[in-house]
Amino acid sequence: MRTIGLLGGMSWESSAHYYRLINQETRRRLGGTHSAPSVMVSVDFAAIEALQHAGDWVSLAGRMVDAAVQAERGGAELLVLCTNTMHKLADAMQQAISIALLHIADPVGQAIADQGLSRVGLLGTAFTMEQPFLRERLERNHGLQVITPAPEDRASIHRIIYDELVRGIVTDESRALYRAVMARLADSGAQAIILGCTEIMLLVDQADSPVPLFDTTTLHALAAVEAALAEGPS
CATH class of the missing domain: 3.40.50.1860 (Rossmann fold)
Structure with missing residues (x-):
C-alpha cells in the first residue's frame, strides 16, 4: 500500500475525520490490525482563512505549493488535499509535485x-x-x-x-x-x-x-x- 499524503488543517476538525475514515477503510479492506501508511502536513487555518477572505489567492497558492512539496518530501506517494475550497489551487499544486493529487x-x-x-x-x-x-x-x-x-x-x-x-x-x-x-x-x-x-x-x-x-x-x-x-x- 502506498503512503498517502494528507494536506490538512483546513480545518483540523474535518482532517481528523479523513484520518479516521482512511484507517477504518484500510482495516476493512486488509483486515487485522492494518492501518494506512500516511504523512500529514497540517497548516494553521487562521492564516489560511484570513488570506481567503482577503482574496489573496497568490499567497495562498504559494503556501499550498510549499505544503504539497513538503508532503512529497516526507514520503507521500499520492496527495489528498483535505478541503474543497483550496482545490481552487489544485492545478498549481499538481504542477509542483511529481506524485498524483487525488482531486476531490x-x-x-x-x-x-x-x-x-x-x-x-x-x-x-x-x-x-x-x-x-x-x-x-x-x-x-x-x-x-x-x-x-x-x-x-x-x-x-x-x-x-x-x-x-x-x-x-x-x-x-x-x-x-x-x-x-x-x-x-x-x-x-x-x-x-x-x-x-x-x-x-x-x-x-x-x-x-x-x-x-x-x-x-x-x-x-x-x-x-x-x-x-x-x-x-x-
Missing part, C-alpha cells in the same frame, strides 16, 4: 454518475459555491448540472461553516437552516446534494435531506484508500 471532485462526480443522477445541488463555502473551480470540473468531467442555493442561503451556509463548524460548534438552529436550504434545492430540481465542504458532514446527514447526499469527505477518503491500494500510478 472526481470520486464525488463518479459516485453521482454511477447512481444515474445528473442535476445536483452544491453546498460549501461561498468560494466553492460561487467560483467555478469545482462546479466546472463536475460538469466537464462527469456530465453533471450543478445548481447552488439563492444568494441569502449561500451567505448563511458560508457563515455557519466559518463561524461554527470549523470551530467544532454544531447547533440545532444551524442544522434546521441547512435542512431548509436542502429542501429548497430539491424543490428547484436537485436530484441529489453535494456536501461540498469537508465540515458539513459534522452537521447534517442523510436523515436531514429529502434527496440523496454525497459527502465529499467520505468519498474522497475512500478514494484515497482505493488509489493507495491500486497497482501502478494512481
Whole structure:
C-alpha cells in the first residue's frame, strides 16, 4: 500500500475525520490490525482563512505549493488535499509535485454518475459555491448540472461553516437552516446534494435531506484508500 499524503488543517476538525475514515477503510479492506501508511502536513487555518477572505489567492497558492512539496518530501506517494475550497489551487499544486493529487471532485462526480443522477445541488463555502473551480470540473468531467442555493442561503451556509463548524460548534438552529436550504434545492430540481465542504458532514446527514447526499469527505477518503491500494500510478 502506498503512503498517502494528507494536506490538512483546513480545518483540523474535518482532517481528523479523513484520518479516521482512511484507517477504518484500510482495516476493512486488509483486515487485522492494518492501518494506512500516511504523512500529514497540517497548516494553521487562521492564516489560511484570513488570506481567503482577503482574496489573496497568490499567497495562498504559494503556501499550498510549499505544503504539497513538503508532503512529497516526507514520503507521500499520492496527495489528498483535505478541503474543497483550496482545490481552487489544485492545478498549481499538481504542477509542483511529481506524485498524483487525488482531486476531490472526481470520486464525488463518479459516485453521482454511477447512481444515474445528473442535476445536483452544491453546498460549501461561498468560494466553492460561487467560483467555478469545482462546479466546472463536475460538469466537464462527469456530465453533471450543478445548481447552488439563492444568494441569502449561500451567505448563511458560508457563515455557519466559518463561524461554527470549523470551530467544532454544531447547533440545532444551524442544522434546521441547512435542512431548509436542502429542501429548497430539491424543490428547484436537485436530484441529489453535494456536501461540498469537508465540515458539513459534522452537521447534517442523510436523515436531514429529502434527496440523496454525497459527502465529499467520505468519498474522497475512500478514494484515497482505493488509489493507495491500486497497482501502478494512481
